[in-house]
Amino acid sequence: MSTPEPVQPVQPARPDATGPSEPRDRPGLVPAPGTEPFLSLHTAVVLLAAAVTGLVFGALTVVSGAHPGTAAVTGLTAAGASISVLRTLIR
Numbered sequence: 001m002s003t004p005e006p007v008q009p010v011q012p013a014r015p016d017a018t019g020p021s022e023p024r025d026r027p028g029l030v031p032a033p034g035t036e037p038f039l040s041l042h043t044a045v046v047l048l049a050a051a052v053t054g055l056v057f058g059a060l061t062v063v064s065g066a067h068p069g070t071a072a073v074t075g076l077t078a079a080g081a082s083i084s085v086l087r088t089l090i091r
Contacts, residue, residue, distance in 0.1 A: 046086045053086075054079025 039047075058075025062068060 042090065046083060046090055049086050049090070050079045050083045053082045 054075040057078035058071045061071035061074045066074075
């Protein structure tokens with residue numbers, strides 16, 4: 001029976017390579033100029049919440065027995081009025 005050879009630690013190919021990380025020339029994701037989003041995340045969330053609020057108010061108005069036109073006006077009014085409130089509440 002022979003004696004096993006001692007295990008040598010494996011050296012990385014580059015001295016600064018410690019594992020799967022980002023390359024040194026790209027430290028972070030930077031969007032290209034002119035590729036900013038159309039809406040910010042805050043604006044999108046506020047508008048989505050306002051649309052849901054308007055739909056809920058409109059649906060409740062229809063369920064209560066009102067004319068669908070009245071429900072549409074109620075939903076649009078509720079959505080419009082909720083935008084300013086949601087803008088200050090969601091940060």
